[in-house]
Amino acid sequence: MNIHAANAHELHRSEARCWFESLRDRLCAEVELLEREAPATLFGQQQSARFVHKPWVRTAGEGGGVGGFLVEGRLFEKAGIHVSSGRGRLTPELTSTMPGDGKQLEYVSASISLIIHPRSPRVPTVHMNTRFLATSRGWFGGGADLTPMLTCQRDQAAPDAIEFHARMRQACEAHGSKHYPKFKAWADEYFFLPHRGQARGVGGLFYDHLDSGDFERDFALTREVGLALLDVYPKIVRRRMVEPWDDEDRRQQLAFRSLYAEFNLLYDRGTTFGLKTGGNVETILSSMPPLGSWRQEVLESSKIWQQRRSNMKQQIVMDHAGDTRHCFEPNDAEALMRAERRFRELTSMGYTAAVREASGEARVVRNFDATAEQTVFYPRLVGG
Numbered sequence: 001m002n003i004h005a006a007n008a009h010e011l012h013r014s015e016a017r018c019w020f021e022s023l024r025d026r027l028c029a030e031v032e033l034l035e036r037e038a039p040a041t042l043f044g045q046q047q048s049a050r051f052v053h054k055p056w057v058r059t060a061g062e063g064g065g066v067g068g069f070l071v072e073g074r075l076f077e078k079a080g081i082h083v084s085s086g087r088g089r090l091t092p093e094l095t096s097t098m099p100g101d102g103k104q105l106e107y108v109s110a111s112i113s114l115i116i117h118p119r120s121p122r123v124p125t126v127h128m129n130t131r132f133l134a135t136s137r138g139w140f141g142g143g144a145d146l147t148p149m150l151t152c153q154r155d156q157a158a159p160d161a162i163e164f165h166a167r168m169r170q171a172c173e174a175h176g177s178k179h180y181p182k183f184k185a186w187a188d189e190y191f192f193l194p195h196r197g198q199a200r201g202v203g204g205l206f207y208d209h210l211d212s213g214d215f216e217r218d219f220a221l222t223r224e225v226g227l228a229l230l231d232v233y234p235k236i237v238r239r240r241m242v243e244p245w246d247d248e249d250r251r252q253q254l255a256f257r258s259l260y261a262e263f264n265l266l267y268d269r270g271t272t273f274g275l276k277t278g279g280n281v282e283t284i285l286s287s288m289p290p291l292g293s294w295r296q297e298v299l300e301s302s303k304i305w306q307q308r309r310s311n312m313k314q315q316i317v318m319d320h321a322g323d324t325r326h327c328f329e330p331n332d333a334e335a336l337m338r339a340e341r342r343f344r345e346l347t348s349m350g351y352t353a354a355v356r357e358a359s360g361e362a363r364v365v366r367n368f369d370a371t372a373e374q375t376v377f378y379p380r381l382v383g384g
Contacts, residue, residue: 009134012215013108016132016140017085019219020112023226024083027114028068030234031079038075038241043119049073051081060278061088067283071290075241077119080286085110088277090135099209100135109133111142112226113270115287116233121253122243124148124160124236125201125260127287128229129270130222138215140222141208143183144168144229145191146236147201147260149253152367154202159340160236161202168205171228175221183207193263200263208269243344246366257292264288343368343375351377 028051035048049070057064065084070076089105090098111131118125130142146164148154155161165184172180187206192199205225210218264271264287274284347353347366354364354376369375 009108009138012138012219013085013110013132013134016219016222017083017110019223019226020083020085020110020130023223023230024066024068024081024112027081027230030230031070031076031081031116034234034237034241035070035073035075037238042242042244043074046074049076051079054282056280056283058086058088058278058280061086063087065280065283067280067286069286073119075119075123075237077117078286078290079114079116080283081112081114082283082286083110083112084279084283090277094273094276095135098133098135099139099211100137104136107133107135113283113287114229117257117289118237118241120241120243121149121245121249123240124153125257125289126229126233128226130225132219132222137211139209139211140218141210142222142225143187143204143206144225145187145201145204145206146233147256149256150249150367151252152369154199154256156202158202160240163236164202164204164232167228167232168225171224172205172221174224175217179207179221180205190267191263193259193267195266196259196262198259200259248366251293251295254291254293255295257289258294260289261292340368346377353377 032048032050035050038048049072051068051070054067054069055064056067063084063086065082065086068081070079073079087106087108090107092105095103095105109131111129113129115127116125125147126144127147128142128144130140132138132140146161148158148160152158153160156165168184169180172183183205184203187203188199190206191201191203210221212218268287271284271287273279275281343353352364353366355369355374365375
């Protein structure tokens with residue numbers, strides 16, 4: 001690589017670092033605002049948590065970063081928003097997996113990473129990472145994905161997933177029509193645990209080695225992914241954080257967090273790269289959930305639910321409260337969201353919700369079930 005290319009990569013790294021740091025500040029401010037907004041009736045009166053920022057220096061090469069840590073918050077049990085920028089030397093093994101001439105081991109990089117583990121099982125976990133890296137060539141990579149912690153939300157046709165994917169599609173299509181289908185499919189493949197036969201969550205975007213030959217174009221797309229996350233996730237949190245939860249919800253949350261931990265330790269590229277190149281261990285492993293449990297029965301029931309959901313043709317909701325009937329296709333996002341809102345409205349008014357089994361019997365449910373062919377609302381407990 002000649003000196004002109006090296007200087008260009010250094011300039012590009014500097015531009016990316018400035019953007020990542022400004023995005024970090026906006027994300028931290030929004031998370032702290034959500035902490036303060038969390039309803040006291042569900043999250044208590046204690047003081048809302050704030051980020052603690054810890055600078056660090058690389059153990060190999062040059063540079064370092066700042067880790068942002070929020071722990072034991074009212075709304076967020078754990079959150080990390082980190083930025084880094086550095087220069088180092090790759091192993092020949094790592095170099096062979098990256099764009100470039102395969103000979104240059106020196107690299108420069110800049111990145112931002114975010115992971116948020118909410119306290120409420122009703123609020124999904126979210127992850128985002130975007131980065132710039134250059135050897136003899138420079139490129140962008142990263143993405144964002146959503147991980148609901150309740151079985152009934154762990155489907156790409158669930159309302160939160162639909163909203164998340166729609167915003168990610170919008171971010172991509174602002175820079176070309178081909179990006180979203182490719183990056184979504186890549187995320188579906190990447191965020192999958194082969195040993196479990198399950199996805200980590202409901203996906204989102206994943207991309208790597210983005211080098212169209214136009215730095216500004218690729219940089220603009222990467223910025224848009226960050227802004228999309230900043231826009232859509234707080235909307236989902238504000239909608240979900242007012243919903244009460246119980247011990248069963250918490251049991252599911254802890255079980256699905258185990259999938260998150262397994263993915264990060266076994267398959268996550270960022271974890272592997274960071275640990276092999278002298279990154280900061282505390283920030284790298286901050287993506288791990290604060291608590292988890294390995295409950296096989298929860299994971300297996302989720303697989304069964306997802307298979308049932310994929311085979312479902314139509315959802316029918318019978319509303320005894322108003323003697324109305326709602327029918328819609330399961331992938332009709334607006335209708336699904338209306339049905340869920342109606343479910344919450346009626347249950348908050350004291351109605352009991354039940355789904356009809358094949359035998360004709362009614363089974364009481366606490367949460368909206370998008371697989372139920374028939375949901376009935378009763379003015380009192382079934383059999384009461």
